[in-house]
Amino acid sequence: MKLVIDPGHGGSDSGAVGNGLQEKQVVLQIARRVRDILSAGYVVDILMTRDSDIFIPLSERARMANSFGANYFFSVHINSGGGSGYEDYIYIGVSGTSTAAKKQRQVHAAVVPVLQKYGLKDRGTKQADYAVLRETSMDAILTEAAFIDTTSDAGLLKNPQFIEDISQAYANGIAAVMGLQAKAPAVVYIETGGLGEEGVAEAHRFMMSKGWYGQILYPGGGKTPFLRTGGLTPSMRAEAEAWLKSLGWYYVVKA
């Protein structure tokens, strides 16, 4: 499956500005995070219309997506004009029963929990005659997350946890819309270094307490044990790594 992520504006076009923020910077931050989350967890071919602070005309963005043969086009914007909340758009020329509208509802549903968490207003699913929606030949959506010129909304855009949560929601929505296949979980090999059997046993107990797969191995028939775990989802792997780092233990992650 092929996805285009389109961070709005860029270069000489800063997009909306307010409260010390520039739309072009915030949307690039979100778009990159969405790309990284999807790349880590799913089998998907992603094209970014820009991955730096450069200006790309709207029609060029659509042309890139069309020639790439994208299955879905996801445009990331931040709102302005003195309101508050989240909304998303599909092309005004498509019907409410179209696949584009169905996908919009799926993306929107993925975002709702984030709106509830932060008390951000849900402004609904909308339609508009935006160039990137009109000129792309595949289903497309344009998201407008929070108002950069409203102080409370801008506060969220400055909050790294909000950026992470909205990026995760976009990624979840896209994965659902495109029916993306999850990547096989990473297999984590943990080498004990000089810690010996005690350390390995402690690590093994930790794995068991989490309900994770864990196996103590003596490679090459040697006396130095190491622990292998596998089948970890990305969040489980992150937790395991955080735990090992907190102990200062040496480990190697192999996909």
Ligand SMILES: [Zn+2]
């Ligand atoms: Zn914009």
